[in-house]
Amino acid sequence: MGNFFKRVTIGLPYLWLCLLFLLPFLIVLRVSFSEPVLAMPPFAPQFDLSEGWQAFTDAVSRFTLYNFQFVLEDSLYTNAYLSSLRIALISTFLTLVIGFPLAYGMSRAPMTIRPMLLMLVILPFWTSFLIRVYAWIGILKPEGLMNQFLMGAGIISTPLRIYNTEIAVYIGIVYSYLPFMVLPIYATLEKMDYSYVEAARDLGCSALGAFWKITARLALPGVLAGCFLVFIPAIGEFVIPELLGGSRTLMIGKTLWSEFFNNRDWPVASTVAIILLAILVVPIVLFQNAQARAAEAGR
Amino acid sequence: MNRNWSIFNIVSVVLGFAFLYLPIVLLIVYSFNASKLVTVWGGFSTRWYSEMLSNQGLMDAAWVTFRVGLLSATVATVLGTLAALALVRHTRFRGRTLFTGMVYAPLVMPEVITGLSLLLLFVSVGFERGFWTVSLAHITFSMCFVAVVVQSRLVSYDMSLEEAAQDLGCTPFEAFYKVTLPVILPAVIAGWMLAFTLSLDDLVIASFTSGPGATTLPMKIFSQVRLGVTPEINAVCTVLIGLVATGVIIASLINKRKMVREARIDSKV
Numbered sequence A: 001m002g003n004f005f006k007r008v009t010i011g012l013p014y015l016w017l018c019l020l021f022l023l024p025f026l027i028v029l030r031v032s033f034s035e036p037v038l039a040m041p042p043f044a045p046q047f048d049l050s051e052g053w054q055a056f057t058d059a060v061s062r063f064t065l066y067n068f069q070f071v072l073e074d075s076l077y078t079n080a081y082l083s084s085l086r087i088a089l090i091s092t093f094l095t096l097v098i099g100f101p102l103a104y105g106m107s108r109a110p111m112t113i114r115p116m117l118l119m120l121v122i123l124p125f126w127t128s129f130l131i132r133v134y135a136w137i138g139i140l141k142p143e144g145l146m147n148q149f150l151m152g153a154g155i156i157s158t159p160l161r162i163y164n165t166e167i168a169v170y171i172g173i174v175y176s177y178l179p180f181m182v183l184p185i186y187a188t189l190e191k192m193d194y195s196y197v198e199a200a201r202d203l204g205c206s207a208l209g210a211f212w213k214i215t216a217r218l219a220l221p222g223v224l225a226g227c228f229l230v231f232i233p234a235i236g237e238f239v240i241p242e243l244l245g246g247s248r249t250l251m252i253g254k255t256l257w258s259e260f261f262n263n264r265d266w267p268v269a270s271t272v273a274i275i276l277l278a279i280l281v282v283p284i285v286l287f288q289n290a291q292a293r294a295a296e297a298g299r
Numbered sequence B: 001m002n003r004n005w006s007i008f009n010i011v012s013v014v015l016g017f018a019f020l021y022l023p024i025v026l027l028i029v030y031s032f033n034a035s036k037l038v039t040v041w042g043g044f045s046t047r048w049y050s051e052m053l054s055n056q057g058l059m060d061a062a063w064v065t066f067r068v069g070l071l072s073a074t075v076a077t078v079l080g081t082l083a084a085l086a087l088v089r090h091t092r093f094r095g096r097t098l099f100t101g102m103v104y105a106p107l108v109m110p111e112v113i114t115g116l117s118l119l120l121l122f123v124s125v126g127f128e129r130g131f132w133t134v135s136l137a138h139i140t141f142s143m144c145f146v147a148v149v150v151q152s153r154l155v156s157y158d159m160s161l162e163e164a165a166q167d168l169g170c171t172p173f174e175a176f177y178k179v180t181l182p183v184i185l186p187a188v189i190a191g192w193m194l195a196f197t198l199s200l201d202d203l204v205i206a207s208f209t210s211g212p213g214a215t216t217l218p219m220k221i222f223s224q225v226r227l228g229v230t231p232e233i234n235a236v237c238t239v240l241i242g243l244v245a246t247g248v249i250i251a252s253l254i255n256k257r258k259m260v261r262e263a264r265i266d267s268k269v
Helices: A002-032 A049-061 A066-073 A075-107 A111-126 A129-140 A145-152 A166-191 A195-202 A207-235 A239-244 A252-261 A266-298 B007-030 B047-054 B056-089 B096-108 B111-124 B131-154 B160-167 B172-201 B204-209 B217-227 B231-268
Strands: none
Touching: A002 A266, A002 B056, A002 B096, A002 B111, A002 B131, A002 B172, A066 A075, A066 A266, A075 A111, A075 A166, A075 A207, A075 A252, A075 A266, A075 B007, A111 A166, A111 B007, A111 B231, A129 A145, A129 A166, A129 A239, A129 B007, A129 B217, A129 B231, A166 A207, A166 A239, A166 B007, A195 A207, A207 A266, A239 A252, A239 B217, A252 A266, A252 B111, A252 B204, A266 B111, B007 B231, B047 B056, B047 B231, B056 B096, B056 B131, B056 B172, B056 B217, B096 B131, B111 B131, B111 B204, B131 B172, B131 B204, B160 B172, B172 B217, B172 B231, B204 B217, B217 B231
């Protein structure tokens, strides 16, 4: 009986994930080696298991690396990958610049209001991504609220063109992922023993020196975690570049989407996905190592 | 304490929160705009709310989203809790590394890839796309989030409680149901809420896995947003924000009350 409960505990989620996570992934891999054809589903070869082993091996022998060659040689795709990485990197840096002071200020706030501040950071995280990105369209548009305000205040005379540029994508990513940056930094700063900073100050450090030598060092694990938590999802982002970036902003998530929905080229879409995953493995492994080291240090 | 809460800190917190909340506040304010132009204020009005309610397409999409959310959050909570139990309690079983990987991978998988892969699966097995495929897709990615939430609670749970229940004659399932589940219930409920909001918010995976007749609310909003900003969408977004905020605040209040009660019991003991 006890064994039965254990078997269900492991078996049910295991089976589910094998069928709806692992298997789909293997299918993407297999389609990335296929050719596009005008049929439904639009790729070849198809496996027909009723025709036996011979037909299966024949199908496998028709697999091709053509899509990979195509994607890696076409500058449209390589530019999309590079520009995704660049946009993700710049946005991560901007998120850190805005998120760190916020997390620091929160960690120094009076104990009584800290839970409320924490709640205020988490709350936007529960509201829809799409809605939060949509909110920026009305602000950034040429006739939008920001331009109206700036022109009304006499700061600018012609509307700023931010909507449908890369800058709007940075703003969207920073805005959407700010809680991911603030929460881990806040968690490390909150645990930090502030008397170290006081000791450094007593020993003649300037305020900035003490901050740089003590606080920044001690907050590093949180900063690293926050950066990875922003950088990794930002690379594959679709909604933000689609809604804020306009047609000239290249990001790989958008490319994959249009390859699939507009060009209906499933093999190339799958290849784009596989290469994107291969790129993502690097920051994910680095992140795991950083986490493991932080856990080790915490012990 | 307060000497550390300097002007600089106060300013950075206020600016940070202004940045986080101003866009949402503006979105809500302009949902009450009488003018059809979203960016020109034409006086207070609730006309967009009544237009929203009489927009059949929007209401249908809301109903689909609600049903998908309820179904997927509930199944995902069961599967995710089981997965968390498997991860915390059973440190050794065949294929544990693969299992752990499969629980964590969907958390970092770009949505476009999850969506594409599930769509290819549904096409391969000849599953007609619609309500059920979206629900299956949502269960799969949100169960992993539930697993992480429940796991973090289970790690600090004292297993000897359950062992005691088993010694007193409970079957393992009874011991779990009667002893462990009530203790980890707040985490399970939080997991359900997270799964429900994930399902409610998802645009990308739903777009891949949905079919005709099962357009979800985010898909509907997205297709309208591409045509331009309208006060009606602002109204829909305001209602969604209100629902989610109310849910989260109520949940945290209940949690707080429970913590206070437990602290009182502890102090009496």
